[in-house]
Amino acid sequence: MSILESPLTRKLSAFVALSSVDLETLAKFHRRRRSFKAGHQMVAEGETHQSAFILAEGWACSFKVLPDGERQIIDFQIPGDFLGLRSILFRTSDHSSEAVTKIEASEVLAADMFDSFGQAPRLATAILWAVSRDEAMAVEHLVNLGRRSAEVRMAHFLLELGARLKLVGVGDKTGFNCPLTQYHLADALGLSAVHVNRVLRQLREDGLVTFQRGRVSFDNIRGLIALAEFDTAYLDHDGPLLK
Amino acid sequence: MSILESPLTRKLSAFVALSSVDLETLAKFHRRRRSFKAGHQMVAEGETHQSAFILAEGWACSFKVLPDGERQIIDFQIPGDFLGLRSILFRTSDHSSEAVTKIEASEVLAADMFDSFGQAPRLATAILWAVSRDEAMAVEHLVNLGRRSAEVRMAHFLLELGARLKLVGVGDKTGFNCPLTQYHLADALGLSAVHVNRVLRQLREDGLVTFQRGRVSFDNIRGLIALAEFDTAYLDHDGPLLK
DNA sequence: CCTTCATGCTGATTTATATCAGTCTGGAAA
C-alpha cells in the first residue's frame, strides 16, 4: 500500500491537504513495519522507553489498570490511529496498550517525529490535530461516563466506532465487523459485563442495533442516533479546515 | 511579567528547555491581552471562528452541555493552561468554556500558532506535549468517572488540582485557594450536588481534607494520597506533590 | 472423545448514588 492510501494519510487528509514534502516526511514514519499477535502488550504503563506506533491493520486498545485490578479502557485504536504517542512524549507511559486482534503497525521513534516538525511544519499541525481529535474522543467518553445512562452510553459508543471506521474505509451505515467481546465493552463503558449483556439485549429487542458474532448491525440507525443524541462534530470529519 | 516567568513558560519548561528563538516566538502568543468578568462565556460549543487563549490569571472551566440540560465539566483551567485550543483546530468547537473567576488571558490566533511551528519546531513539540498532557488529564478523569467511587474520585480530583497549582507556583502541600462551588465539583465529578456535599463531609470527618470558604486544606495529605491511590505520573511533572 | 475455558446469558439480591423536599446561613439588594 502506498503512503497515499495509508489509513493515517486518509485520516490526516480529512483535516489538511498534505504537500509532497509532508507526504515524504510522513513516509519515514512507516519504515519500521512490525507484526504482533492478538493479546500482545504494546505499551506498558509506568515504564520508560516505550514505543509509539501507527496502526495499519487490526484493532488495539489503550487502558489503565487500577490498584484493585479493575481496568478502564480509554479507547480502541483502529487502522490509521496512533498508539502510545504519550508514552514517547512523557517520561513514563501513563497508560498501557494491547493488541485486540493480530495487528500490523509501524513503529515511530520520538526523534523521527520531532525531526519531521522542522522539515514539514504542516505535518506538525496535522499531528497536533490528530492528537486533539484523540483528546476530543477521550472528552466525549468522559461525558459518556459522567452523564449518560448505560443504554445511551452503549448506543453512543457503537455509533462513534461506526463513524470512525467509516472514515478509514471499513464498515458503512449498515454496520461493521467488530472483534470486541462484551468484556471489552464493559471495561470501556465503566459497566459490569453482566449489565453490558442486558443493555445489548435491550437495544436489540428495541430494534436499534445488534451486537452478535463479531458484527455490529445498525438495525435502525436513525433511532439509535436519536437515542444517543449522537453528533459527529467532535470527530471533526467535515472536510479540510486548511487547504 | 516577562515571558520568562509566565505560567505557560514555566509549565512548558517542565518538559523541554526552550531556546531564545522558541521564547521569542512564544512571546508573540502574548500580544493580545484580554480581561473577562467571572461567568463570561469564552468559547461556545458548536460555533465556528472561536478563539483560543492562554490563561494568565484566574480560573476557567471547559464543559459540554447535554440536550437534557445536564452539564459535564471536562476540566478546569488555571494560569498557564490553554483554553479552547480544539476550537481553533476543529471546524466547530466541540466544547464550551467559561470564566469561573475574573480572568486575564492572551488571545491566540490559529495563524500565529501554525506559523510558529515553522519558525520554532521545538515549540511545536512543546505545544504537542501540552496538548498531550491535557489529554492525559482527560483520560485520568475518564478513569475517575468510570471506575472510582465518589469519595476516591473527589480525593483524586482535589489532589490533582493541588499538584497542578503547585507546578505553576500557587498553593503548596498544605492546600490551595479554590474559587469552585460544590456545584462545580458535582458537574466535574458526575455526581449530584447533594452527594458532593456528603462526600466532602465524610472526607472532612475522616481528617483527610477540608473544602470550605474558598480554601482546600490537605489535613492529612498522605492519607488522602493513599485513599486516592494518587500518582502524578500522568501529569509528567518532575517532582511529586509531596516534597 | 471428553475436558476445559472463554464468552454469552439470566434471575435474585444488594448497594451506591440520585432525587425529592426541605432547612439554615451569610451576604447583597431593596
Place this chain on the structure above:
DNA sequence: TTTCCAGACTGATATAAATCAGCATGAAGG
C-alpha cells in the same frame, strides 16, 4: 431592616447498576 438568594447542608425514598450465583454454548486442546 427586611427581603432575597445562592450556596451549604440534611433525612427519606427511589432507582440504576453492581454483585452473586449460577447455566448454556462452542471452540481449543489433550
